Amino acid sequence: MDNEMTLSFIAISENEGLARMVMTSFIASLDPTIDELAEFKTIVSEAVTNAIIHGYEEDAQGIVTIRAKRDGRKITMTISDEGRGISDLEQAMEPLFTTKPERERSGMGFTIMESFSDHLSVWSEPQKGTAITFSKDFSPIHSKITMGER
Amino acid sequence: MDNEMTLSFIAISENEGLARMVMTSFIASLDPTIDELAEFKTIVSEAVTNAIIHGYEEDAQGIVTIRAKRDGRKITMTISDEGRGISDLEQAMEPLFTTKPERERSGMGFTIMESFSDHLSVWSEPQKGTAITFSKDFSPIHSKITMGER
């Protein structure tokens, strides 16, 4: 294990950006490509937004926790909340399914997280909370086209 | 209380930059001046570096924890470790005193933290650890000279 961190914060939407910034800093030494970084930030954003709005209804009290590890060029993360949980996980993970259409949620969060990660698993229990664990492998530095000085 | 977060990470020097980045993001909505931000980052850097090198000798195992709160335009933070602790705190806080002259530490960390914060308190117990709590008030936005579009 090369590095390890935990970040937790209260459920307000301002912290979606905080979470992306923190995780961007955490993986900076991997020197990710623009697309790798964008996909990684998208996964973080989807999972954290879900915890804030679905887990806690943005109550500014519930705590969202991100645990992250770096082993070589693999990042493994768990984003968890102790909020309302999900009763029908299979349905929740279907593309376009959302319980908040009135808030213009698209129901694409789980689909995007699955597509952009190398491995994803979800634990959830109603009234207990939800935890999403994913991993993403970053391509070796030497396989990247680099321009100018590094 | 407007926002609240906790960050913890293992004792490796790479995480000094991570801590500064995270805290910079955390206070971004206060729109600090360049000097306020630089002073704030310096305090964070001094305290986190001390925990990593003095608390844990960069052992990549000990955990450094930052707890931060934002109330209006005041930030309050505690940086803590469960490392070796400080036996003579008065001496440790003197300008130019350092136990690591061979590592070219300057002994200016505590002096800088005190000068750049509005309030600073230190708790430490040998073999138990150290916790530095400080607060910093950020100037009201309307008192700042702003140039161009915000």
Place this chain on the structure above:
Amino acid sequence: MKHQLLFVEDGIAIIRLRGELDHHATQLIREEISQSLYRGKLRAIIWNLQELHFMDSSGIGLILGRMRDFVPSNGQTVILHPSETMKKIFQYSGLGSYVWETTEQETIDALGGILNGQ
């Protein structure tokens, strides 16, 4: 998050998004965009993402919402300059066919409008 909204003669609206579009940002700009769009009788909305640095599925919700509210059934939605990652997000969400590989001006020409005051 900042954005710029302009109207082209003949009911074409151009929305240029900037910065990072997440759930937080959509909460801040949705109302403003919706209010502005009420000003014109629309037949097309062009979303220009050239200066958008980040977008997650909240962007899908924003675009789908405005399609539903403002674009008549024979109208158009056009998405310009998404990043590679955004392009994938549009594809997964069934909006891939709204992405045009062209410029704002060519899109306006193709839709037969004239850009005001430019």
Place this chain on the structure above:
Amino acid sequence: MKHQLLFVEDGIAIIRLRGELDHHATQLIREEISQSLYRGKLRAIIWNLQELHFMDSSGIGLILGRMRDFVPSNGQTVILHPSETMKKIFQYSGLGSYVWETTEQETIDALGGILNGQ
């Protein structure tokens, strides 16, 4: 953290620091700077901080260390272009008098050197 080190005729070294200088960065660059400085008989070191975006007390240790190792007792240390916050850090540390409010070229002139190959 990147830096650039150049020598001026007559034993003046210029070190241009870039990026963020913290404990982590000093660990990475201290050896390299020390090794390079061995190449010349020095009578002055000019630290140009114009492109340094951050510095904490680790920077004090780095500068004091190089003064001790390389600058003879009648030699000079000059610090150029610190930010306001860095200036305060130098003052607290007793290095305030080494900060010159001038440019690299004027410093070299004042020290009576000629900058190589510029």
